[in-house]
Structures are given as C-alpha cells and as structure tokens.
Amino acid sequence: MKHSEPHAFVNQLLVYTLAMIVTSGSVGLGAVWLRYQMAATANRIKQTEASISDCQRRLDETVTQIETEKSPDVLRHLNDDLHLGLVEPKEAQVNRVDEDVEARLAAKRNSDLLTESSPAFVVFNPQLAQPATPAQ
Amino acid sequence: MRRGFASNYRTAVIAAMIGLCFASIAVRLYYLHVLDRAQFLKMIEKARYAIDVENARRGDILDSRGNLLATSNSQVVLGVDPQAVQTEDEKKWPELSALIGVPLSDIQRIFLTKTRPPEIKSPAATAATAAAAATKPEAAADQKPVDVSVGPKFEFNLADDGSGKTTVPSEVLDDQLDENGQRPIRWAKLRDDLDESVYDQVMKLHIKGLYGNRVYRRAYPHNSLAAHVVGFVNHQNVPVMGIEKYANFYLAGHNGWVVTEVDGRRHELAQFRTREVDPVDGYNVVLSIDSVVQDIVEQELTYIGEHFKPLKATIIVMDARTGFILALGNYPTFNPNEYQKASIASLTDPAVSDVLEPGSTFKIVATSGALQEGLVNPETTFDCNDDTVVLDGKVRRLPRDDEHFDHRLTLREVLSHSSNRGAFRCAYLLGPQKFYDYAKKYGFGEYTHFALGPESRGVLIPPDKWDGLTFTRMPMGHSVSATPLQITYAMGVIASGGELLRPQVIQEIRDSHNEVVFRYGREVRRRVISRRTAETMAAMLNWVTVPGQGTAPAAAIPGFQVAGKTGTAEKIINGKYSRTKHVASFVGFFPASRPAIVMSVIVDQASANLPGGVAYGSIVSAPSFRHIGEKLIQYLNIKPVDETQRPPSLLALSSR
Numbered sequence: 001m002k003h004s005e006p007h008a009f010v011n012q013l014l015v016y017t018l019a020m021i022v023t024s025g026s027v028g029l030g031a032v033w034l035r036y037q038m039a040a041t042a043n044r045i046k047q048t049e050a051s052i053s054d055c056q057r058r059l060d061e062t063v064t065q066i067e068t069e070k071s072p073d074v075l076r077h078l079n080d081d082l083h084l085g086l087v088e089p090k091e092a093q094v095n096r097v098d099e100d101v102e103a104r105l106a107a108k109r110n111s112d113l114l115t116e117s118s119p120a121f122v123v124f125n126p127q128l129a130q131p132a133t134p135a136q
Numbered sequence: 137m138r139r140g141f142a143s144n145y146r147t148a149v150i151a152a153m154i155g156l157c158f159a160s161i162a163v164r165l166y167y168l169h170v171l172d173r174a175q176f177l178k179m180i181e182k183a184r185y186a187i188d189v190e191n192a193r194r195g196d197i198l199d200s201r202g203n204l205l206a207t208s209n210s211q212v213v214l215g216v217d218p219q220a221v222q223t224e225d226e227k228k229w230p231e232l233s234a235l236i237g238v239p240l241s242d243i244q245r246i247f248l249t250k251t252r253p254p255e256i257k258s259p260a261a262t263a264a265t266a267a268a269a270a271t272k273p274e275a276a277a278d279q280k281p282v283d284v285s286v287g288p289k290f291e292f293n294l295a296d297d298g299s300g301k302t303t304v305p306s307e308v309l310d311d312q313l314d315e316n317g318q319r320p321i322r323w324a325k326l327r328d329d330l331d332e333s334v335y336d337q338v339m340k341l342h343i344k345g346l347y348g349n350r351v352y353r354r355a356y357p358h359n360s361l362a363a364h365v366v367g368f369v370n371h372q373n374v375p376v377m378g379i380e381k382y383a384n385f386y387l388a389g390h391n392g393w394v395v396t397e398v399d400g401r402r403h404e405l406a407q408f409r410t411r412e413v414d415p416v417d418g419y420n421v422v423l424s425i426d427s428v429v430q431d432i433v434e435q436e437l438t439y440i441g442e443h444f445k446p447l448k449a450t451i452i453v454m455d456a457r458t459g460f461i462l463a464l465g466n467y468p469t470f471n472p473n474e475y476q477k478a479s480i481a482s483l484t485d486p487a488v489s490d491v492l493e494p495g496s497t498f499k500i501v502a503t504s505g506a507l508q509e510g511l512v513n514p515e516t517t518f519d520c521n522d523d524t525v526v527l528d529g530k531v532r533r534l535p536r537d538d539e540h541f542d543h544r545l546t547l548r549e550v551l552s553h554s555s556n557r558g559a560f561r562c563a564y565l566l567g568p569q570k571f572y573d574y575a576k577k578y579g580f581g582e583y584t585h586f587a588l589g590p591e592s593r594g595v596l597i598p599p600d601k602w603d604g605l606t607f608t609r610m611p612m613g614h615s616v617s618a619t620p621l622q623i624t625y626a627m628g629v630i631a632s633g634g635e636l637l638r639p640q641v642i643q644e645i646r647d648s649h650n651e652v653v654f655r656y657g658r659e660v661r662r663r664v665i666s667r668r669t670a671e672t673m674a675a676m677l678n679w680v681t682v683p684g685q686g687t688a689p690a691a692a693i694p695g696f697q698v699a700g701k702t703g704t705a706e707k708i709i710n711g712k713y714s715r716t717k718h719v720a721s722f723v724g725f726f727p728a729s730r731p732a733i734v735m736s737v738i739v740d741q742a743s744a745n746l747p748g749g750v751a752y753g754s755i756v757s758a759p760s761f762r763h764i765g766e767k768l769i770q771y772l773n774i775k776p777v778d779e780t781q782r783p784p785s786l787l788a789l790s791s792r
Binding site for chain 1: 147193203204207208209210331332350355357358359361404405406407409427428431693694695766767769770775776
C-alpha cells in the first residue's frame with residue numbers, strides 16, 4: 001500500500017526530530033559530563049591546595065611548639081625540674097687553646113704511635129693484642 | 137486504507153502545543169532578559185559572584201642564629217550562622233562548650249539569637265572602619281580595638297575574621313530585613329583564636345551552621361625575650377612597635393584574591409574561578425640579636441630589678457667592630473603574646489625613647505677632643521683642686537669632685553678618677569665651639585636613625601645659647617641629655633678606632649624560600665677621632681676598672697682588659713638636681729686593646745640596697761657589666777689579648 005506524501009513527510013520529520021533530540025541530548029549530556037569533569041578536577045585541585053596549605057599550617061604550628069620548648073626559660077625550668085644541675089662554665093674552668101684544635105687533639109691521641117717503643121699501628125682484635133704465652 | 141499516526145488533526149494539535157511551548161518560553165525570556173533584566177542581573181551578581189581574599193603569611197623574625205623570635209600561626213575564627221542551626225544539634229552544645237571554652241549559656245544565646253533590630257548599625261560598616269584603620273597603623277595603634285558588638289547580650293561580626301582584612305562579605309543577606317522587619321544574623325563569632333587541632337574536634341561534632349575562617353596570628357615563641365626589639369602585632373593585625381612595625385613593609389606580604397562563583401548554598405564553584413592572584417608571603421627578617429646574649433642581658437636586668445628596684449634599666453650590647461646590636465633589653469619588659477596585660481610604662485623603649493643626662497660617661501668627649509687636637513697628652517697634668525675659672529670676664533665656680541687630690545692629675549687620672557674639673561679643663565682648652573663640635577660629632581643631639589622608635593634626639597644646646605654655667609657643667613655630662621643608645625655608640629667611637637658607627641639591628645632580609653634578598657653591612661656615620669687617639673683613650677679608660685686606681689673596679693673581668701667609664705647623674709626633679717635620685721651607668725668595652733664588645737648598663741633611679749643611699753654607677757651598673765662580660769667571654773669565645781703584641785707607647789698606659 002502506498003502512503004500519502006504528507007504523512008510520509010511528517011513521519012520522516014518525527015524520525016528526524018527524534019534523531020536530532022537524541023543527538024543533541026547526547027551532545028548535551030557530553031557537555032554536562034565534560035563540565036562535571038571540569039568541576040570535579042577544579043575541586044580536586046582546590047582540595048589539594050587546601051591540604052597543602054593545611055600541612056603548611058600544621059608545620060608552622062609544630063615549628064612554633066618546638067621553638068617554644070627551646071626558649072631559655074623553658075630550658076631553665078627543665079634543668080630545675082629534672083635536677084640536671086647544668087651550670088654555665090666559669091672562666092677558671094676554661095683552658096684556652098690557641099692552635100688548631102683538631103690537629104692538637106690528633107697529635108695528643110697519636111703521640112704514642114710515632115715513638116719507637118710503640119708499634120705504628122692499632123690492634124682492634126683483643127686476642128691478637130695479648131702477648132703470646134710461652135710454652136711451659 | 138490505514139492512516140498514519142499523524143493525522144491532520146493531531147498534527148495541528150502537536151504543532152500548536154509545540155508552538156505554545158516555544159511562545160511561553162519566548163515570553164518568559166523576554167521578561168527575564170528585557171523587562172526585568174537589571175533587577176535580575178543585580179541579584180545574580182550579588183548572589184553568584186564572590187571575591188575570596190587569600191591572606192598572605194606574615195614573615196618570620198629570626199635572631200642571628202636562626203632562632204624564631206616571631207612567627208605566624210594559623211588559627212581559626214569560629215562562628216555560627218544562626219539561620220542554619222538545627223534543633224537536633226542542641227544536645228551537642230555542651231560538648232562544643234567544653235571544647236572551645238565558651239560557657240554553655242553564651243553558646244545558647246548566640247545560637248538562638250537569629251535576628252537583630254533594624255535600627256542597629258550594620259557591623260559590616262564597623263568592620264570596614266576597622267579595615268580602614270588597619271591601613272593606618274599609626275592612627276590605629278593608639279585606638280582601642282574596634283568594638284563590633286551590636287547589643288549588650290551578644291556579639292557578632294560579619295566581615296571581621298580577626299585578620300583585619302575584609303573577606304567574603306556576607307552582609308548582603310544580613311542587611312536585608314526579613315518579613316518581621318528584623319535583620320537576620322548570618323554569622324556570629326564564638327572564638328577567634330582556636331587552634332587547628334581543636335577545630336578538627338569541633339568539626340567532628342557535625343553541628344550544622346558552625347564553621348570557621350582560618351587566619352594567621354602572630355606568635356612569639358620566646359615570650360618576653362627581646363620584646364622591645366621585636367615589638368608586637370595586635371589582634372587587628374596592626375604592627376604596633378619594634379621590628380614588627382619598622383620592617384612591616386618586608387614582613388607583611390601581599391594578599392591574594394580570587395574572583396569566583398558560588399552556588400545557592402554559597403559553596404564555591406571552583407571551575408568558574410577567574411582572575412586568580414596568588415598571595416605573596418612576607419619576607420623573613422634576620423636580626424643581629426643573639427638569643428643567648430639577649431637572655432644573659434635579660435637575666436641581669438631581672439636581677440637589677442629585684443635587687444635595686446629601679447624605675448627603669450637598660451642594657452645594650454653591641455659588636456664593637458660592626459655596630460650591630462647583639463642584645464638590647466629594658467626593665468620593665470612585657471610579653472608580646474599577652475601585650476594587653478602589659479603596663480604602658482613597659483611598652484616604651486627607654487633605650488631609644490628616654491633621654492637622660494649622661495653624667496661622667498660624657499667626659500670622653502672633652503678628653504678625646506683635647507687629645508685629638510694635640511692640646512694635651514696622657515701625661516699632661518691638671519690642678520683639679522682649683523675650683524674657679526674666669527669665663528667672659530666673670531669668675532665661675534667649677535663643680536666639685538667627689539674626692540680631694542693631693543697632686544695634679546694626669547689626663548689618665550682625670551678619667552680614672554672621673555674628675556669633673558679635669559674634664560672641664562680639657563673642654564676649656566678646646567674652647568666652647570670646638571667642644572660643642574666634638575659632642576656633635578660623637579652623635580649627641582642628633583637622631584641615630586635606628587630601626588626602633590620613636591627615637592629621641594636628645595638635647596645638645598649650641599654655644600650661643602649657653603648660660604654662664606653651661607660650659608662648666610657640660611664636660612661632666614650635665615646640661616646635655618642623650619638616649620642610652622647615643623651614649624653606647626659614643627663609647628663605641630673609641631672601641632671602633634675612632635669611627636661613629638650606625639646602630640643596626642637588622643642583618644638580613646630573606647624571602648619565604650630563605651634566599652637572602654638584602655644583607656646589611658657595617659655603616660660608618662663619620663670619623664670622630666683618629667685611630668691613634670682612640671687607642672690612647674682606650675688605654676686610659678682601661679685604668680677606670682683597675683682596683684685602687686679607677687672608679688669602677690667592680691667592672692673588671694679577671695684576665696681581660698676592660699675599658700669604660702662610670703656615670704652617676706643626678707636627676708632633675710621639679711627643675712632642680714635631686715640629691716637622692718640618680719641615673720647610674722657604666723659604659724665600656726673589652727678587651728680594651730682589641731675591642732670585641734661594647735656594653736652599656738644604665739639604671740634609672742635605683743632605690744634599694746644602696747650603700748650611702750646614692751646609686752653610683754660603680755655600685756649599681758659596673759657589677760652587672762662584669763657579670764654579663766664574663767658570660768659573653770665564654771659564649772662568644774673572646775680571647776684575652778697578648779700584651780706583647782701591643783705598641784710600647786700604649787703598653788705603658790695599659791693597666792696590665
């Protein structure tokens with residue numbers, strides 16, 4: 001049976017309209033999805049920035065607490081409370097060293113090594129360090 | 137024949153319906169975009185767009201060894217939107233009360249007060265005034281904190297987050313009257329100094345409408361240490377004094393801001409951010425102050441305060457070679473964390489603001505001037521028992537000395553015995569104008585342009601305005617006044633080899649990544665006397681601390697050469713010199729032949745434990761000089777000078 005021309009045109013129009021609605025709906029949904037992704041990414045960036053600044057704030061707080069614990073008043077109280085008995089040195093207790101301190105300490109430590117009576121090496125194995133027992 | 141769905145009738149109906157729909161949309165759009173456009177645009181712009189200010193972090197203040205003297209901590213300004221409060225949250229209020237330390241009755245009042253009368257001025261306007269005041273620190277410093285209370289029963293504040301800077305304004309809704317003609321409260325402050333950890337616990341309660349704004353608040357970890365140097369920033373974020381005020385340009389940084397959009401629940405739509413400007417954190421300021429030296433000084437000031445009960449006391453320690461200040465302390469002092477509790481007297485910095493007569497410490501001007509001009513030498517003798525002089529044809533009586541001398545005093549003895557008449561004889565040889573010129577060259581009567589202030593210039597009267605007695609009194613340190621800082625740096629001239637150094641306390645400026653932006657160095661204001669004259673003066677001043685020879689054996693440090701000068705100036709009370717109220721001082725340096733440290737101990741009106749009732753510099757100030765000096769020798773590893781390396785001419789003058 002042959003359809004009349006106007007009806008065929010209307011049916012075709014409805015099909016095209018439907019197709020257009022589906023297409024534009026898909027495009028619209030795609031755009032919405034895209035925008036949602038943009039929003040989600042922006043929010044993630046914002047949250048990351050917030051967590052970084054949160055870490056920074058807590059770091060500042062901790063640094064301040066450490067610095068407070070290092071203040072002279074607190075240290076003095078700790079010295080008293082823990083009965084540490086730490087006192088400042090007096091001038092009479094100080095032996096002033098004018099030469100290079102490291103060289104002086106090294107010379108003091110190694111002075112025996114270079115004398116003829118002592119060996120020029122250090123023995124770390126205590127068994128080797130003991131003199132051999134003569135046979136009975 | 138079967139006809140399709142789209143009959144002529146149905147087609148017409150569908151077409152009409154679609155047409156009607158489009159027509160109604162077109163009409164609505166016409167109303168929205170043409171007729172009511174302006175009104176809706178205004179509404180949308182107010183509701184949708186927001187400007188978020190991101191506060192910059194204020195830079196730190198550090199001492200020369202990197203210890204934090206002032207830093208910025210994040211705190212939370214906690215508030216509630218009473219319109220969003222839910223009745224089912226009421227059972228959580230006691231827990232909230234315990235957490236934030238606000239009485240439950242206050243919490244109930246704030247949560248349940250949802251409106252305010254329309255005639256009450258909008259707090260936003262008050263907050264704007266506060267923000268404007270924050271841009272004018274000098275003006276705001278003298279003002280009381282802006283009271284944003286809107287009634288006797290409750291306080292609330294829309295725009296003030298405590299930082300002194302305007303943030304997201306929520307006063308739009310607040311300024312609109314509700315159906316009862318009342319102004320709805322959209323935000324009421326509960327606490328403005330909540331720590332992050334407490335805020336975390338508060339948020340776990342999930343009380344609807346309760347939220348906080350994060351702000352940076354100043355913290356001073358060492359409490360009162362170097363309080364007068366560091367200064368403080370008040371709760372309106374206005375730097376009030378000290379380095380906080382002087383270096384505010386570096387410390388403050390620049391706030392950032394974001395133009396963004398918010399949804400109907402005022403949540404930010406981050407994807408619509410435009411014009412995003414990041415905040416620039418403030419620079420860090422590194423001081424020349426050493427916390428350990430400062431602590432030594434402040435311990436000594438505490439001792440002076442408890443033992444001598446003075447009105448005020450100041451101790452300044454400077455590096456003799458560079459002029460940088462290692463410690464500057466005052467008594468009484470204050471805790472910048474609790475500046476509200478400090479007395480007005482303790483908030484001034486007498487080291488730079490107060491002027492006092494320098495007394496005998498000023499004798500270095502006349503003696504060094506005469507020495508520099510070649511008018512005298514260390515062996516020149518003076519008759520210090522002669523108590524009169526003829527000036528401008530008139531006989532003038534000279535100020536008396538504390539002791540009677542059985543022989544003519546050498547220049548060295550004039551200094552070590554602190555002879556007033558001997559100092560006048562030196563000034564007399566110089567003549568009034570030259571004597572005045574030397575005093576000026578030493579920095580008296582002029583600003584030092586020191587970082588801390590407000591600074592006083594002191595008083596140095598030019599010779600054409602002197603009365604008959606001025607010339608006889610000025611060489612002994614009367615008729616002239618100076619700040620403790622000026623007196624210290626005048627002695628610093630001799631310690632530095634004849635140069636007047638600029639007092640400095642800022643060593644470096646660093647950015648937030650700790651990179652050095654600017655480094656300050658030694659600055660010479662002028663040469664006052666030659667190096668040779670300075671060395672000769674140092675050698676003579678060394679005798680001041682020699683037992684049996686000088687006025688201040690109590691300042692002597694065993695094994696070290698200490699040069700210095702005592703001062704005991706009578707205070708002017710009701711226009712007359714008082715016999716009972718004195719300013720005691722000792723200003724000196726060590727080692728005398730290779731100065732490392734210049735120190736002044738100035739005690740104003742000591743009133744207890746004074747043998748004879750007079751606060752002599754040798755009794756009050758000199759021992760403190762020694763106490764501090766002994767500790768500094770240990771801490772700064774100052775070594776005694778090998779006498780064999782000194783020139784024979786100075787060796788003869790030296791005491792040991």
